[in-house]
Amino acid sequence: MTAGPGEAAAPVVAAAPGAAAGSADTAGPxxxxxxxxxxxxxxxxxxxxxxxxxxxxxxxxxxxxxxxxxxxxxxxxxxxxxxxxxxxxxxxxxxxxxxxxxxxxxxxxxxxxxxxxxxxxxxxxxxxxxxxxxxxxxxxxxxxxxxxxxxxxxxxxxxxxxxxxxxxxxxxxxxxxxxxxxxxxxxxxxxxxxxxxxxxxxxxxxxxxxxxxxxxxxxxxEGPTRAHAATKAVVRSFLDGGVPAADRMLPALAAEVTRTEDHRRAVTAFLTDGPQHGTPYRGR
Structure with missing residues (x-):
């Protein structure tokens, strides 16, 4: 559905710094x-x-x-x-x-x-x-x-x-x-x-x-990638089967996140430097 009269009159907005960073993987539209x-x-x-x-x-x-x-x-x-x-x-x-x-x-x-x-x-x-x-x-x-x-x-x-x-x-x-x-x-x-x-x-x-x-x-x-994935999985389980379904899958999922490098490093940094620690997450 194309826009009606005036719908295309919104102001032009500049691209974000870094929005096109790196080489393009896809040409065209x-x-x-x-x-x-x-x-x-x-x-x-x-x-x-x-x-x-x-x-x-x-x-x-x-x-x-x-x-x-x-x-x-x-x-x-x-x-x-x-x-x-x-x-x-x-x-x-x-x-x-x-x-x-x-x-x-x-x-x-x-x-x-x-x-x-x-x-x-x-x-x-x-x-x-x-x-x-x-x-x-x-x-x-x-x-x-x-x-x-x-x-x-x-x-x-x-x-x-x-x-x-x-x-x-x-x-x-x-x-x-x-x-x-x-x-x-x-x-x-x-x-x-x-x-x-x-x-x-x-x-x-x-x-x-x-x-x-x-x-x-x-x-x-730049956040805890594996933990974010777990959050998505919990929400999806809830949407598919409600709270009981999410509850059933969460312990095993939490155990997986416990084993991630990001979690272990963040816990150590928290204990050493407090909640405002600046330890970077690596997505692992």
């Missing part, structure tokens, strides 16, 4: 770069970062490569005036109904692969974020945005429903009533509103947004 322990996935298909065949193919390739060689954290961001104006409507016009189930199963697989990454994942939304892009944001662990960023699952405008898992993931974060409201009305909601709903985790100012989002994700990348 999606760039995969590295800044030390942080992987940065940047949508850059002007003017609207639409999800067309090329964008989806690039996302499929990127999440597979990340799964095969996970970073210590991932930042998803976008260049341009908008994060994404959503799905190119030509996709719906060209899709053979006989092939629709497999088509959407493959797109759902991108969402699931992103969600399964063992590292912390952060989606940074500086402006308009529609349909497929919003659904992928909801598959990330954390979402950061500007107060004025606008989010929408606006598929009802073409008589459709979100098909990459956005509805159910929005219901997880904000509750089923809010999910029905956002999807059924097709309205746009600001970052400040979604922060109140618990969908957006942090709000940053427009002028420094990309730098702030990058620093936020880099801080996670």
């Amino acid at each position: 999606l760039r995969l770069t590295r800044d030390g322990p942080l992987a940065v996935l940047t949508m850059d298909s002007p003017p609207l970062n639409l999800f067309d065949a090329a964008m989806w193919s690039a996302w499929d390739d990127a999440v597979r490569r990340l799964a095969a060689d996970p970073p210590r954290a991932l930042l998803v961001r976008a260049e341009g005036r908008v994060v994404s104006a959503g799905v190119d409507v030509d996709v719906f016009a060209r899709l053979d109904p006989a092939e629709a189930e497999e088509f959407w199963r493959q797109r759902m697989g991108i969402t699931q692969e992103l969600e399964r990454l063992p590292c912390p994942t952060v989606f940074a939304a500086h402006s308009l974020t529609l349909t497929a892009a919003f659904e992928l944001a909801l598959a990330c662990d954390l979402v950061v945005a500007t107060e004025g960023a606008r989010f929408g699952l606006v598929e009802q405008r073409v008589g459709f429903t979100p098909a990459m898992g956005g509805t159910q993931r929005l219901a997880q974060r904000a509750g089923p009533s809010r999910a029905r409201e956002l999807v059924m009305t097709g309205e746009l909601y600001r970052g400040s509103t979604l922060a109140q709903w618990g969908v957006v985790n942090a709000l940053f100012g427009q002028s420094t947004f990309h730098a702030d989002a990058h620093a936020y994700a880099l801080r996670l990348a």
Whole structure:
């Protein structure tokens, strides 16, 4: 779904220092770069970062490569005036109904692969974020945005429903009533509103947004990677089976973390230097 009149008029925001650090692993509409322990996935298909065949193919390739060689954290961001104006409507016009189930199963697989990454994942939304892009944001662990960023699952405008898992993931974060409201009305909601709903985790100012989002994700990348992975596993177990399921798996998981180098070094540093120790984590 492309933006309506005025939706593409958001101010241009400069890229974050280090956001394109290192050599690019992916060319085309999606760039995969590295800044030390942080992987940065940047949508850059002007003017609207639409999800067309090329964008989806690039996302499929990127999440597979990340799964095969996970970073210590991932930042998803976008260049341009908008994060994404959503799905190119030509996709719906060209899709053979006989092939629709497999088509959407493959797109759902991108969402699931992103969600399964063992590292912390952060989606940074500086402006308009529609349909497929919003659904992928909801598959990330954390979402950061500007107060004025606008989010929408606006598929009802073409008589459709979100098909990459956005509805159910929005219901997880904000509750089923809010999910029905956002999807059924097709309205746009600001970052400040979604922060109140618990969908957006942090709000940053427009002028420094990309730098702030990058620093936020880099801080996670430099943290106790194995412990972060364990936290993700506990939350996933809770979402799949409730508190009893998470309780059952936690002792063995905690034992694994106990054996990590980061944990052992941090305990020693805490006892020696106190809680403000500066021992760096190594992700092991």
